[in-house]
Amino acid sequence: xxxxxxxxxxxxxxxxxxxxxxxxxxxxxxxxxxxxxxxxxxxxxxxxxxxxxxxxxxxxxxxxxxxxxxxxxxxxxxxxxxxxxxxxxxxxxxxxxxxxxxxxxxxxxxxxxxxxxxxxxxxxxxxxxxxxxxxxxxxxxxxxxxxxxxxxxxxxxxxxxxxxxxxxxxxxxxxxxxxxxxxxxxxxxxxxxxxxxxxxxxxxxxxxxxxxxxxxxxxxxxxxxxxxxxxxxxxxxxxxxxxxxxxxxxxxxxxxxxxxxxxxxxxxxxxxxxxxxxxxxxxxxxxxxxxxxxxxxxxxxxxxxxxxxxxxxxxxxxxxxxxxxxxxxxxxxxxxxxxxxxxxxxxxxxxxxxxxxxxxxxxxxxxxxxxxxxxxxxxxxxxxxxx
Amino acid sequence: xxxxxxxxxxxxxxxxxxxxxxxxxxxxxxxxxxxxxxxxxxxxxxxxxxxxxxxxxxxxxxxxxxxxxxxxxxxxxxxxxxxxxxxxxxxxxxxxxxxxxxxxxxxxxxxxxxxxxxxxxxxxxxxxxxxxxxxxxxxxxxxxxxxxxxxxxxxxxxxxxxxxxxxxxxxxxxxxxxxxxxxxxxxxxxxxxxxxxxxxxxxxxxxxxxxxxxxxxxxxxxxxxxxxxxxxxxxxxxxxxxxxxx
Numbered sequence: 001x002x003x004x005x006x007x008x009x010x011x012x013x014x015x016x017x018x019x020x021x022x023x024x025x026x027x028x029x030x031x032x033x034x035x036x037x038x039x040x041x042x043x044x045x046x047x048x049x050x051x052x053x054x055x056x057x058x059x060x061x062x063x064x065x066x067x068x069x070x071x072x073x074x075x076x077x078x079x080x081x082x083x084x085x086x087x088x089x090x091x092x093x094x095x096x097x098x099x100x101x102x103x104x105x106x107x108x109x110x111x112x113x114x115x116x117x118x119x120x121x122x123x124x125x126x127x128x129x130x131x132x133x134x135x136x137x138x139x140x141x142x143x144x145x146x147x148x149x150x151x152x153x154x155x156x157x158x159x160x161x162x163x164x165x166x167x168x169x170x171x172x173x174x175x176x177x178x179x180x181x182x183x184x185x186x187x188x189x190x191x192x193x194x195x196x197x198x199x200x201x202x203x204x205x206x207x208x209x210x211x212x213x214x215x216x217x218x219x220x221x222x223x224x225x226x227x228x229x230x231x232x233x234x235x236x237x238x239x240x241x242x243x244x245x246x247x248x249x250x251x252x253x254x255x256x257x258x259x260x261x262x263x264x265x266x267x268x269x270x271x272x273x274x275x276x277x278x279x280x281x282x283x284x285x286x287x288x289x290x291x292x293x294x295x296x297x298x299x300x301x302x303x304x305x306x307x308x309x310x311x312x313x314x315x316x317x318x319x320x321x322x323x324x325x326x327x328x329x330x331x332x333x334x335x336x337x338x339x340x341x342x343x344x345x346x347x348x349x350x351x352x353x354x355x356x357x358x359x360x361x362x363x364x365x366x367x368x369x370x371x372x373x374x375x376x377x378x379x380x381x382x383x384x385x386x387x
Numbered sequence: 388x389x390x391x392x393x394x395x396x397x398x399x400x401x402x403x404x405x406x407x408x409x410x411x412x413x414x415x416x417x418x419x420x421x422x423x424x425x426x427x428x429x430x431x432x433x434x435x436x437x438x439x440x441x442x443x444x445x446x447x448x449x450x451x452x453x454x455x456x457x458x459x460x461x462x463x464x465x466x467x468x469x470x471x472x473x474x475x476x477x478x479x480x481x482x483x484x485x486x487x488x489x490x491x492x493x494x495x496x497x498x499x500x501x502x503x504x505x506x507x508x509x510x511x512x513x514x515x516x517x518x519x520x521x522x523x524x525x526x527x528x529x530x531x532x533x534x535x536x537x538x539x540x541x542x543x544x545x546x547x548x549x550x551x552x553x554x555x556x557x558x559x560x561x562x563x564x565x566x567x568x569x570x571x572x573x574x575x576x577x578x579x580x581x582x583x584x585x586x587x588x589x590x591x592x593x594x595x596x597x598x599x600x601x602x603x604x605x606x607x608x609x610x611x612x613x614x615x616x617x618x619x620x621x622x623x624x625x626x627x628x629x630x631x632x633x
Contacts, residue, residue, distance in 0.1 A: 002508050002514070003508060005497075005501055006497070006501070006505075006508070009494070009496040009497050009501070010496060012496070013495075013496045288490075288492055289492070289494050289495075291492075292486075292488075292492045292494070293505070294477065295451075295453060295480065295486050296480070296481065296486065296505055296506045296509075296553070297477055297478065297480050297481020297482075297506055297509050298477070298509065299474055299477050299478075300473065300474070300477070301474075379454075380448075380453045380454075381448050381453050381454045384488065384492070
């Protein structure tokens, strides 16, 4: 504690430089935080995927549907404890920029399949009774200012027309990184439209199946059994774990992810070099002072630790500032944060925050090591001669 | 009594025997000090003079444990410092040596108080005890009213006084002053010399000082000249010089 005055005085010796060094550290760590956030957003589906859930979709591609009749046959496969189906809707609310995922769901099986989504019972019951009802995730509801009881129009794209929905309920994820951006509406509503408009391509067809299994260890066996059930049919299936299914989605944007991460990493590394260099200069400027400290009895080890500590204090403060900025960015509402249009769930977890602080401290340590060793090895006689 | 012939009494405070220091420059060996002997007793004030490059500062650095000799030994208050490890030597310096440099070498971001307190931070003294010691030291050098001033807010003479306060605050065995007036005008230099003399006379401090200035050197009890790596007493030098003239 008695050396705090010395450390503080050294840190604040050149306020502008301190500010710039802190700033460069903060920018680097903010970038680190954002890279973690974006990487997390790319892989969000994988992180929250249920280990006991499989997804079965048309072998030709996800855009091709599967017959609704498959549901009962899948249920017969040993190890399968539940099946639900979804369709992609892809409608537009007011403006195409207002993207959020919309799914046609089978309400009963959907709720059993996804216990991680919390919906008040009274809202759920209203939804079941309301053919034009919809359940919306808390994020999307907040983004558009929707509340239960609102009636909202959505413009169909590949199923044209204006679809009117009643917001019957709002769901919340039970885990911090659960996706709260989805919009669900009833299979009956969808089916009615298809039948009325006589759109044969989608008549009795679903987008994909989500299958619940009794034990994650059986995933491979069940997937094979499901696929072999429909082998050589007009609608062959490809069944995979939910995590792999989500990873497949993420992989589609793999190049963008790689590009963002590589550019980010290069900028991050460059900033670290700049910071390290600044710290080395700061130590070099104090050569004679360090020599005086040694002359009056401060040990080589003390001088080493002094320089390292100063470096790490700057790193810690800059790092925490940068990570807080990244965290703040993830909390910005969608109307001022354009990235949220693509990634509704931007999330910097406490764990990753801690990793960031550790990374900052490590960088502080690494960038301080060379100047600190130089200071430690400094010979008083040589240093004073340089003055 | 100061002696340079190696025949000092056994109770000399500082005793150097056969001291040598060589440097290697571009493959060539430069012998800065050669078989030098020195005995200084407690409370003596010794000035070292000599041309530039004669090894005055090198000698001071060796006596202060800032550098190690190539040959010979140095004993201070019974401790032979020449065989001490680097870390032991650092501890020894903290206890026994007060340094006063020509360029003051104060830490610019610390106040006069904090600069003087630096050596005491290494001790087990409490904050209140440290404060008392620092205030006393600054009082001795006449800077009680400049305690919270930063070096840039002080004149050169005042900065040097702070350096002296830092040198005496831990009550070291002896003071090493390397051209303490070299960067000061005559008036300030006189004031600093008055202060050093007071430390010797009132506080019985042993002071070894390097200077280029004969007027400053004249204030010391004895002036030693460094000639070709060995020490020669001033009066003897004068005799030799006069003899040479005859």
